[in-house]
Amino acid sequence: MPQELPGFYYDKEKNRYFPLKGPIPGSSRSSSSSSNNAKKPSTNNTQESNFCRRTGVRISQLLQGRELNGNVITSRKGKCDFVEEFLKIQASQPVVWKYRSTEKIADSAMDQIHIDIHTAEGQTEANVLITGGVNGSLSLFEVGKVGEHNHGVECIPDRMWPVIEEKRAECGKDPGCIWRPPGASLHMSSNISCIKMCGKHSPIQRALITTLGSETSGGSVYILNLAEPVDFDSSSAIGTNVGAALVNLETGMTSWVCRSKSDVLSQQIDPSGNIVLCGLRNGAILTVDVREKQERVSNRFIRHRIPYSSLGRQGPSSSKQWFEVKGNIYPSRTILMPSSVCSLVSLQSYDQYFLASSMDGLIKLYDQRMTKRGAVQSYEGHVNSHTRLQLGVDQSERFVMAGGEDCSLRLWSIKSGKLLFEEKISDSILSTVCWKRSERLVKTLNEGKSYEECLSRQNHSWGTWFGSQEGLFYISWS
Known part of the structure; x- marks a missing residue:
């Protein structure tokens, strides 16, 4: 099993690692983040929708892809791992408590x-x-x-x-x-x-x-x-x-x-x-x-x-x-x-x-x-x-x-x-x-x-x- 490397993903078909490009400084992501903060959602359903938008993959797509293809999911961004994408969605939905x-x-x-x-x-x-x-x-x-x-x-x-x-x-x-x-x-x-x-x-x-x-x-x-x-x-x-x-x-x-x-x-x-x-x-x-x-x-x-x-x-x-x-x-x-x-x-x-x-x-x-x-x-x-x-x-x-x-x-x-x-x-x-x-x-x-x-x-x-x-x-x- 190939070792997982931060910043890279392994393509089994091509048998090699490819870099995962991070967001470009000064790109539109920053401005979109600001606009999202300015319009904070008021319901849990809207929050869940925004969280899924951050990860780029919807939960329904993950589940459907897993049923059809197993753990390797194919999306518009290419191939991804079901567990990894699911954990990203989970991580984007924390609950915060103050003591x-x-x-x-x-x-x-x-x-x-x-x-x-x-x-x-x-x-x-x-x-x-x-x-x-x-x-x-x-x-x-x-x-x-x-x-x-x-x-x-x-x-x-x-x-x-x-x-x-x-x-x-x-x-x-x-x-x-x-x-x-x-x-x-x-x-x-x-x-x-x-x-x-x-x-x-x-x-x-x-x-x-x-x-x-x-x-x-x-x-x-x-x-x-x-x-x-x-x-x-x-x-x-x-x-x-x-x-x-x-x-x-x-x-x-x-x-x-x-x-x-x-x-x-x-x-x-x-x-x-x-x-x-x-x-x-x-x-x-x-x-x-x-x-x-x-x-x-x-x-x-x-x-x-x-x-x-x-x-x-x-x-x-x-x-x-x-x-x-x-x-x-x-x-x-x-x-x-x-x-x-x-x-x-x-x-x-x-x-x-x-x-x-x-x-x-x-x-x-x-x-x-x-x-x-x-x-x-x-x-x-x-x-x-x-x-x-x-x-x-x-x-x-x-x-x-x-x-x-x-x-x-x-x-x-x-x-x-x-x-x-x-x-x-x-x-x-x-x-x-x-x-x-x-x-x-x-x-x-x-x-x-x-x-x-x-x-x-x-x-x-x-x-x-x-x-x-x-x-x-x-x-x-x-």
Whole structure:
């Protein structure tokens, strides 16, 4: 069976791959999207019609085509897969919920983990959502019925979109309440800049938390232990204003892997664990090899001068034609986006591919093997000018989501680049995102199954968390 590649489709008859062209910047799609927003539908039937128009294929056509031809559907756009097209339609019809009493707690960082907890019925696994705010607040929420055993704060979801008219049957399953146990909230010294799971095993009992720092003190790295004893991983990568480093989570020792005068605003470890992608304030995306230990003395690092012209861009001034970085990097793989890189996401099923977004509103898909050829795919419609907005990718790695500075939520197909959903659901920017992880997926990965095998066992009921100053949102599909 030929391997599926983002940005390409495989034609069985011609036995070759063909590129899927994304929307052309400045095309009529943007104007049509604006007109659709200006004329928002008032009924579910009209909404469904618009959703199908976004995907380009009607549900009736999909079903008829499948009955006649199996999973391969023939349409005016050519051949397509029934499951892929059906999931696009499903993804274009989310239900949005907002949780009460969650203001200013999840607008800076967020992640979800599975932990073991003890209840009156015995030990059980629980989903825990850890959130961080720009104001330094750190909160822990239990998701699901396990939290009913506590006497903490209960946060109730309210349906935000689509709006259901009176006397109409409400669709969409209620995601349920979340609970903040007693004492599960504290204030850190400054803005919480990152929350990440630590470890590869399920259930995971710890999280890495970093703070941005202030004018009077630098940033800090913390390990949140939710169970003892803790089996530490060897290290975790962090970005700073002078470069990137590996921090040993057991000893706290720091080993620098890259030095740069431009702040490291975003990072992503590739699936192999050998490479760290570093997104810089100057727009560069560096590929850093962390397998070889670097010397502690910065003047012993390998020095690289990277010309702006080699990346297809002029320097910030006539006198600045190159920038300098130090470390074990691959200069030929360096990518330069037009502005600061605010989010990086590696794909697990295609280990050479990663998504990157910059503060000018660009979202691109890159192949590390072909960086000189530019992006594999582009995603149009994102709105950003200066905010650190996160990208979210679902577990099947078919869709990417992001909030914009216009307070809208958008969802694209990773393969085709098509915008599938666009709606203003909040009065503040949706800056953080965390896709809900499937316990079944984590367990099958631990059984030694490949990522593709694990995904094949999953049903297609998804959910994701978004955070803004206004509060915590949950978006569901079923």
